[in-house]
Amino acid sequence: MEIVAGIDIGGTKTKIGLVNKSGECLVKTNFRTKEYPDLEKYLDKVKLSIDELTEKLSSDMDLLGIGIGAPNASSRLGTIEHASNLLWKGTVPLVAKLRERIDVPIKITNDANVAAIGEMLFGNAKGMSDFVVITLGTGLGSGIVSNGKLVDGYDGFAGELGHFAIMPEDGRMTGLQVKGGLEAYVSATGLKRTVLYMLSKYMEDSRFRNIAFNDLHGEEITQAAEEGDFIALKTYEYTGEILGKALANFTTFSQPEAFFLVGGLALSGKWIFDPAKKHMEENLLQVYKGKVKLLPSGMLNKTAAVSGAAALIWSDFT
Amino acid sequence: MEIVAGIDIGGTKTKIGLVNKSGECLVKTNFRTKEYPDLEKYLDKVKLSIDELTEKLSSDMDLLGIGIGAPNASSRLGTIEHASNLLWKGTVPLVAKLRERIDVPIKITNDANVAAIGEMLFGNAKGMSDFVVITLGTGLGSGIVSNGKLVDGYDGFAGELGHFAIMPEDGRMTGLQVKGGLEAYVSATGLKRTVLYMLSKYMEDSRFRNIAFNDLHGEEITQAAEEGDFIALKTYEYTGEILGKALANFTTFSQPEAFFLVGGLALSGKWIFDPAKKHMEENLLQVYKGKVKLLPSGMLNKTAAVSGAAALIWSDFT
Numbered sequence: 151m152e153i154v155a156g157i158d159i160g161g162t163k164t165k166i167g168l169v170n171k172s173g174e175c176l177v178k179t180n181f182r183t184k185e186y187p188d189l190e191k192y193l194d195k196v197k198l199s200i201d202e203l204t205e206k207l208s209s210d211m212d213l214l215g216i217g218i219g220a221p222n223a224s225s226r227l228g229t230i231e232h233a234s235n236l237l238w239k240g241t242v243p244l245v246a247k248l249r250e251r252i253d254v255p256i257k258i259t260n261d262a263n264v265a266a267i268g269e270m271l272f273g274n275a276k277g278m279s280d281f282v283v284i285t286l287g288t289g290l291g292s293g294i295v296s297n298g299k300l301v302d303g304y305d306g307f308a309g310e311l312g313h314f315a316i317m318p319e320d321g322r323m324t325g326l327q328v329k330g331g332l333e334a335y336v337s338a339t340g341l342k343r344t345v346l347y348m349l350s351k352y353m354e355d356s357r358f359r360n361i362a363f364n365d366l367h368g369e370e371i372t373q374a375a376e377e378g379d380f381i382a383l384k385t386y387e388y389t390g391e392i393l394g395k396a397l398a399n400f401t402t403f404s405q406p407e408a409f410f411l412v413g414g415l416a417l418s419g420k421w422i423f424d425p426a427k428k429h430m431e432e433n434l435l436q437v438y439k440g441k442v443k444l445l446p447s448g449m450l451n452k453t454a455a456v457s458g459a460a461a462l463i464w465s466d467f468t
Numbered sequence: 469m470e471i472v473a474g475i476d477i478g479g480t481k482t483k484i485g486l487v488n489k490s491g492e493c494l495v496k497t498n499f500r501t502k503e504y505p506d507l508e509k510y511l512d513k514v515k516l517s518i519d520e521l522t523e524k525l526s527s528d529m530d531l532l533g534i535g536i537g538a539p540n541a542s543s544r545l546g547t548i549e550h551a552s553n554l555l556w557k558g559t560v561p562l563v564a565k566l567r568e569r570i571d572v573p574i575k576i577t578n579d580a581n582v583a584a585i586g587e588m589l590f591g592n593a594k595g596m597s598d599f600v601v602i603t604l605g606t607g608l609g610s611g612i613v614s615n616g617k618l619v620d621g622y623d624g625f626a627g628e629l630g631h632f633a634i635m636p637e638d639g640r641m642t643g644l645q646v647k648g649g650l651e652a653y654v655s656a657t658g659l660k661r662t663v664l665y666m667l668s669k670y671m672e673d674s675r676f677r678n679i680a681f682n683d684l685h686g687e688e689i690t691q692a693a694e695e696g697d698f699i700a701l702k703t704y705e706y707t708g709e710i711l712g713k714a715l716a717n718f719t720t721f722s723q724p725e726a727f728f729l730v731g732g733l734a735l736s737g738k739w740i741f742d743p744a745k746k747h748m749e750e751n752l753l754q755v756y757k758g759k760v761k762l763l764p765s766g767m768l769n770k771t772a773a774v775s776g777a778a779a780l781i782w783s784d785f786t
Contacts (some may be wrong), residue, residue, distance in 0.1 A: 227687050301614045303723025304598050310720040402628040405621025438626050
């Protein structure tokens with residue numbers, strides 16, 4: 151049986167799974183990334199984990215390759231560069247060093263690109279050759295597919311739409327000091343910042359008048375919206391409007407068939423999708439109107455990151 | 469000898485040439501587009517022109533195909549749609565109807581995409597697989613190349629960066645009613661609008677206090693800048709700053725190796741390139757700094773549009 155290993159390198163956990171051609175993760179394991187501050191020992195642990203997983207499968211296995219999703223990864227160079235939530239500093243030649251241990255094709259790219267390739271092979275973007283995946287976590291990531299291929303850019307760092315300055319004049323600062331960067335508005339953190347902004351702007355009562363910024367959680371904002379909390383409703387309207395206008399603008403670049411929203415904020419469903427759809431459609435150029443879809447991910451299961459990483463390799467075999 | 473016909477359909481003139489593998493236009497002709505309001509008669513004239521050009525060449529010719537650049541062209545559908553400066557209204561199935569007359573591969577795309585493919589095959593983007601061409605004429609067009617292929621989009625209308633709303637809050641209106649659209653600032657028309665804006669903002673004397681908007685021309689603004697005219701200098705600084713910031717933002721999308729500036733405004737040289745380079749570099753994310761070039765076109769000759777159109781076909785044979 152042919153199989154691909156998918157690896158999701160996160161600041162907290164490293165998840166590894168063996169994934170078949172349909173995107174199903176047959177066996178999986180994980181360990182704590184931070185227990186391996188030494189890169190060589192980390193990669194030994196990765197090799198050991200893959201060997202152990204292989205043995206668990208009864209039938210004979212042909213490991214076609216290894217796909218890896220990681221923060222700040224360069225697909226072109228096979229490196230991780232200056233990832234703030236990982237212990238290895240500087241430029242880490244991860245692909246080259248893993249290949250010394252396992253001699254199969256190895257590919258790496260960032261989390262949002264993994265989400266895009268996973269969506270194309272195994273999710274809701276099947277059959278599409280032009281689409282964009284927007285990942286909404288602490289920040290905002292993006293994976294762009296054009297002509298059926300990932301848009302990598304000159305050295306593999308394309309698709310950083312979270313840092314597009316959409317409010318250049320009086321905008322919020324992002325963590326990378328981009329004034330008015332999109333992720334300062336549209337992300338879990340952006341949503342919380344907007345709750346504060348709305349509390350400052352309006353006098354209406356709200357449950358959020360009793361909660362400090364650091365105690366705020368996205369799920370609670372969704373729940374408050376369900377209950378009709380004025381500030382929560384204003385917060386989602388504002389966030390969806392900014393997202394919708396940004397997507398309309400991004401359409402002038404690659405004219406995607408669809409945008410997919412992935413991650414925590416996307417799970418709030420209609421609260422983000424409805425205003426985003428409305429303002430996207432209103433702001434699209436005439437030639438694009440009615441042609442751009444805004445869709446949820448088709449990878450809403452626990453192994454999305456691992457299956458997506460494996461898709462980096464599977465996409466070369468289909 | 470193998471040859472490709474390149475056609476540049478403009479509102480005023482239609483230019484046709486036979487182009488060899490090196491991008492040289494061996495023979496050419498042109499006629500007035502507006503003399504053929506009937507599409508069928510226009511296409512008969514196109515066929516006749518190609519036949520006449522073919523006869524002019526002494527050696528035996530193998531016509532590999534026809535490449536066409538036209539406003540509002542969809543590469544995916546082979547159509548021209550709602551082009552405001554052409555007489556044929558609605559959706560024009562140009563490729564299908566021309567193929568009834570000449571049975572060779574025929575491709576069409578818009579002017580900016582033609583510029584991009586021409587630059588890649590015959591100009592300064594040779595060997596690059598990720599770059600963006602910005603055409604600065606009456607408006608602003610763009611042709612985006614990623615992974616060595618034109619970014620077409622879902623139905624062939626990608627790359628409309630002139631309509632990206634870069635000043636959403638108190639911006640100028642474009643001809644398509646986009647508030648704060650880039651081409652309202654960065655284009656021949658945008659430059660003239662900025663002259664008026666600077667005349668309104670400052671009290672300094674300027675030759676432009678004696679010239680009406682409709683009498684203003686780009687070359688004169690460049691000449692005034694050379695002579696140290698305060699308003700002209702402010703105008704170029706402002707235009708270059710807006711362009712530079714926009715290019716820094718666009719880099720988050722496809723991380724091009726280079727942006728190329730093409731067309732009238734690009735001919736003003738340092739007046740637009742210097743401030744644009746400065747503000748692009750200042751506003752690039754750390755991961756992109758020092759990696760993005762801003763370059764002039766390598767297609768600065770009269771047959772650029774015809775050779776670029778032919779490159780649509782030649783790119784399939786190289």
